[in-house]
Structures are given as structure tokens and as C-alpha cells.
Amino acid sequence: MRKALLALDRKLKSPVHLIVGGGGAMLLAHRFALSTSDIDAVPAQGVTVLELDPLVKEVAAELELSPDWLNPYYSTFAHVLPSDYGTRLVEIAQHSQLRVSALSKEDLLVMKCFAARQKDVVHARVLFKGIGDLSIVKRQLLLLDQKRIPGAERAKKFLDEIEAFFRSREEE
Amino acid sequence: MTSGLKVIPCLPELELAYDKLLTKKVSPREVAQYSQWCRFDPRLGEIWITFLLQQWKTIPPISLNTEILALPWPAAVGVLLEFAKKKGDSVFCAWCEIVLSGVTPVSGEQFFIGLRQLGGVLMLEDAQFGSEEYRRWGYLAREPLLAKEPQVVFSKETRREILKSLLAQSNRIRTRDYWEATGRSQSLRQAERDLKESDLIRCYGKTKSRYYLALKR
Numbered sequence: 001m002r003k004a005l006l007a008l009d010r011k012l013k014s015p016v017h018l019i020v021g022g023g024g025a026m027l028l029a030h031r032f033a034l035s036t037s038d039i040d041a042v043p044a045q046g047v048t049v050l051e052l053d054p055l056v057k058e059v060a061a062e063l064e065l066s067p068d069w070l071n072p073y074y075s076t077f078a079h080v081l082p083s084d085y086g087t088r089l090v091e092i093a094q095h096s097q098l099r100v101s102a103l104s105k106e107d108l109l110v111m112k113c114f115a116a117r118q119k120d121v122v123h124a125r126v127l128f129k130g131i132g133d134l135s136i137v138k139r140q141l142l143l144l145d146q147k148r149i150p151g152a153e154r155a156k157k158f159l160d161e162i163e164a165f166f167r168s169r170e171e172e
Numbered sequence: 173m174t175s176g177l178k179v180i181p182c183l184p185e186l187e188l189a190y191d192k193l194l195t196k197k198v199s200p201r202e203v204a205q206y207s208q209w210c211r212f213d214p215r216l217g218e219i220w221i222t223f224l225l226q227q228w229k230t231i232p233p234i235s236l237n238t239e240i241l242a243l244p245w246p247a248a249v250g251v252l253l254e255f256a257k258k259k260g261d262s263v264f265c266a267w268c269e270i271v272l273s274g275v276t277p278v279s280g281e282q283f284f285i286g287l288r289q290l291g292g293v294l295m296l297e298d299a300q301f302g303s304e305e306y307r308r309w310g311y312l313a314r315e316p317l318l319a320k321e322p323q324v325v326f327s328k329e330t331r332r333e334i335l336k337s338l339l340a341q342s343n344r345i346r347t348r349d350y351w352e353a354t355g356r357s358q359s360l361r362q363a364e365r366d367l368k369e370s371d372l373i374r375c376y377g378k379t380k381s382r383y384y385l386a387l388k389r
Contacts, residue, residue: 019290031279042286042290043288044290049180049183049212049285049286050180050181050183050186050212050286053179053182067176067178067179068176068177068178068179071176072180072285072286075282075290076281076282076283076285077282078282078291078295079291079295079299079312080299082288083200083296084293086291131203147282147296147299147300148210148329148333149296149299149300150299151279151280
């Protein structure tokens, strides 16, 4: 993944800032070893999704990667992010043109709660354990529930179950 | 991982898609493919819907259904056809049912990709005030896709959220303020009915001097 990002940097003619979410963030920023072959990343500055993709394809061809080794699709759920998520970004890399940051554990957990899939439970538990103060996550889920954002109620229940899991372990 | 198109269309490809749809020289496979590209370009969505309303009788619905079921976002076609159905007749609607056979809604994701700031206010408002044409298929957006017509449909629940948001900015409103806040998506009469029935406000005055004050909670 890092090699691919470096190759992408070489193709850029001006500064670009990518924000990574999903499995890529878990691996590159939060050191959670999992098998993911792609990076969920969105350009926050410098280039649009449409402009970036041809360069991503060039890198894919050069390094024999899947053409969607870098894709923006996690952004379709980014409406759940707290407005101040930018203050908690974790820096992954700074190349000559390309800056790469990842969502924090708190913000990733908010997104995981909204995904609320059973296959997200393992990652959610890892994130939960690594977060010192859950108030950011709880506050955001409450806010989204108050705004009647679809999935907010289910997200709160998902977090409640994660919390209950760790509470029951402490009691044992 | 959230899956999607392996290759995102670039600007020249989008322009070619416009041209093919406008000149009506396009195969069912391309019609299906362009439905996915609409998520990157609302203007393509408008053109796609206009094309379909003019040419649907020449497109075998089962062929189109087969093509879209093989694509990553078949529910996107559901959204586009929701808009198209507003202009089509009952036969067209029956054609749409065949095209959408086996297509299921997604689960609360933004319809458009790469057009809003990540986690920004507008992205959140798209989720909060999403119109029914998108919500029926599990998507979140507000953009009207019928060319030159501003109409989207908001559910009663969403209209209540819009009213709450308006009252957060000013606790005194008129019917027209609320009507404008809904993007004029309904008649003034319906807007008046909404306000009359709302538990968030109290009405004062009559006819032209009527206004509403937010109730303290």
C-alpha cells in the first residue's frame, strides 16, 4: 500500500491531501493487522475524484494492482462524521506532493456503528478498546439520532452491544 | 470495504456519455453503465432520465434488467426511474417494474460520490433532508433530477425536520419561509397545512398577516 501511494505521489503535479478510512486506516494508521487489498481514500484537497482515478489506474497497471486499489466509496457514509473530525486526523505519510491522513479511532468507530454489520464487530471492538474517551462517539451518535439520520438508532444499539461486551468481561 | 465501479469515469468519458444519450446512439449495456456514472454527475442523471423517457419503448426491459443486476449499484437505477416515473404513464411504470425486478434498496448511503466535502454540513443535510425519490432506494440526496423542474418529494417526517431546522434559525416564521425552505417542493396550500398541523408552532394572525411562533419546549 505504501509503495502504491509513493507511486501515486510521483504522478501528481500539485499538492493533494487524501483522507483514508475503512480498512486502510485501520492498517496504516492504527496498526491493526488485517487483510485488506485496497485503500478507501477521498481527496480532501487538490484534485477531484474524477481527476484522481486515471492516475490510480496508471499506478495499478505499473504495480499490477487491482484497478480500484484506491477508491472513494467510503465517502458515501461520511455524512455521519463529526464536523471536527479534521482535528483528529492521524498522519500516515507526507511525500513531495501527496499528504495522506487517516480518520481517528473515534471517527472510524462512528462509521463502523453506522455500518453495523456483524463483520464490523471485530474491528469495532478493537477501536473501542483503543479509545480512551468514548464521549466523542456517543455525542455524535446522539446528535445524528436527534437529526433523524437514517441508521442512527441502529448505530446506537450497535455501540451499546460493543460496550456491553467489554462491561461483561470486566465483571468476570 | 465499500465496493463500486472498478473504473471511475473521467470527464471526456462523461462528455461522450452525454453525446451518446442526446443523439440516442446507445446500447442497453451503455444505458446501464451510464446509470452508475450518474452518481458522479447529476447532470448525466438528468440527461439519462430524459433519454429514457423518450426511448424506453426501444429498450428491452429484461435485457436492461440483466445488465443492471450485474453492476455494483443497481439501486441507483431505482432512483433514476423514480424521477422518470413522475413524467411517464402507467405502461412506462409497468416497464420500470420489469427493469427493477430483483433490485433491492441499499442502506443509508449518499447517492452522489465526490461532490460534497467529506463530513461537511451539506453532506449531513443531504442525509437529514433527503428526498423520497432517493430514500425509497436507501440513498441520501436532495438533488432534483428532472431537467428544468425543481420538484423533489419530502416525506412528512423530513418536512418536520426542515421546519425544526428553520425554527432553529428564527422562532418566527411565515408560510412562505417554510415553503422556500422545502425548495417549493409542495404547494403553498400543503405548506400551510403542514404548519397548521405542526406541534412545533402556534399560529397568530389571519390570512396575509398570519405568522407562526415556535413553541417553547
